[in-house]
Amino acid sequence: MAKKTIKIRAKLKGDKTTVKCLMTHPMETGLRKDKKTGKLIPAHFISEVVAEAGGKNVLTSNWSGGVSKNPYLSFAFTGAAKGDEVKISWTDNQGGSDSASAKIK
Amino acid sequence: MTTNIKRRVFLKGSLAAGTAGVAASAGLLAPQAVVAAWNEKAFKAKSMDDALNAALGATSTDASDKIKIKAPDIAENGAVVPVSISADMSGVESIALLAANNNTPLVATFNMGAGGVPDVSTRIKMANTGDVIAVVKAGGKLHSARKSVKVTIGGCGG
Numbered sequence: 354m355a356k357k358t359i360k361i362r363a364k365l366k367g368d369k370t371t372v373k374c375l376m377t378h379p380m381e382t383g384l385r386k387d388k389k390t391g392k393l394i395p396a397h398f399i400s401e402v403v404a405e406a407g408g409k410n411v412l413t414s415n416w417s418g419g420v421s422k423n424p425y426l427s428f429a430f431t432g433a434a435k436g437d438e439v440k441i442s443w444t445d446n447q448g449g450s451d452s453a454s455a456k457i458k
Numbered sequence: 459m460t461t462n463i464k465r466r467v468f469l470k471g472s473l474a475a476g477t478a479g480v481a482a483s484a485g486l487l488a489p490q491a492v493v494a495a496w497n498e499k500a501f502k503a504k505s506m507d508d509a510l511n512a513a514l515g516a517t518s519t520d521a522s523d524k525i526k527i528k529a530p531d532i533a534e535n536g537a538v539v540p541v542s543i544s545a546d547m548s549g550v551e552s553i554a555l556l557a558a559n560n561n562t563p564l565v566a567t568f569n570m571g572a573g574g575v576p577d578v579s580t581r582i583k584m585a586n587t588g589d590v591i592a593v594v595k596a597g598g599k600l601h602s603a604r605k606s607v608k609v610t611i612g613g614c615g616g
Contacts (some may be wrong), residue, residue, distance in 0.1 A: 369575060371577075382583070383563075384561060391602065392526055393513060400496045401496055404571075406573075409482055409572045409573075410571035410572060411570075411571040411572055412568060412569065412570065412571055412574055412578075413568075413569040414566060414567065414568045414569070414578075415497060415501070415566065415567045415569075416565070416566045417498055417501040417562055417564055417566065418562075418583075419560055419564070419565035419566070419582055419583050420535060420565060420566055420580060420581070420582055420583070420611065421538045421539070421554065421580075421582060421583055422537070422538075424580060424581065425540075425579075425580055425581050426560040426576075426578070426579075426580050427542075427578065427579040427580070428568070428574070428577065428578045428579075429572050429574075429575035429577040429578075430571070430572070430575055431573040431575060432572065432573035433573070439466060443587075446496075447489045
């Protein structure tokens with residue numbers, strides 16, 4: 354099984370859908386030093402997270418290296434129904450990206 | 459007196475050079491942006507005002523009690539500080555999250571899409587004890603709220 358970097362939980366309550374997700378990412382700020390070599394570890398962090406529900410963009414989030422390692426993100430939106438698909442994708446500053454989707458429960 | 463005047467001139471000169479240097483480096487950095495949408499200038503800004511200016515185009519914000527920041531009073535580990543922001547407003551376009559004493563204060567921006575509810579939470583890094591600031595853009599106006607978080611590195615629980 355391929356390693357997934359995003360875990361998503363989406364839950365509908367009333368007319369509000371709350372999405373919680375966890376991503377796996379080192380989130381290096383570029384300010385930390387490697388303890389062994391004393392060199393700076395290059396910045397490597399998620400710079401953009403895009404969330405879509407039913408094909409519509411619901412959240413675009415831009416981050417710096419100030420977000421913690423293995424970032425957690427939760428957000429909410431209205432106008433979705435049970436069973437709709439929520440898709441979350443991220444892009445990092447080194448050109449890496451991943452996406453995952455889950456159904457709203 | 460003459461020495462005093464000279465000192466003034468010198469200070470002015472060095473200040474001007476300082477700003478020019480910042481502007482130049484910002485200009486040099488811009489073409490390197492990997493993601494076009496990512497606001498390099500705002501995220502690399504070293505001061506609150508610079509970050510706000512680059513991200514939202516203004517530095518003046520109205521303090522609002524409609525914005526709620528949920529963060530611990532004392533964070534034992536500055537590398538993981540859970541922060542939730544919710545705003546009881548309509549027409550929220552974006553939320554910016556800043557940590558005042560960080561090297562680069564702007565941590566994250568959230569732009570609301572279709573049906574977006576201003577209720578986000580994440581975990582951020584904080585270099586030092588300081589304020590967590592949320593700036594909410596709603597109806598073309600900027601509103602802000604802040605909450606002080608004490609960071610105890612060493613994790614003795616304060």
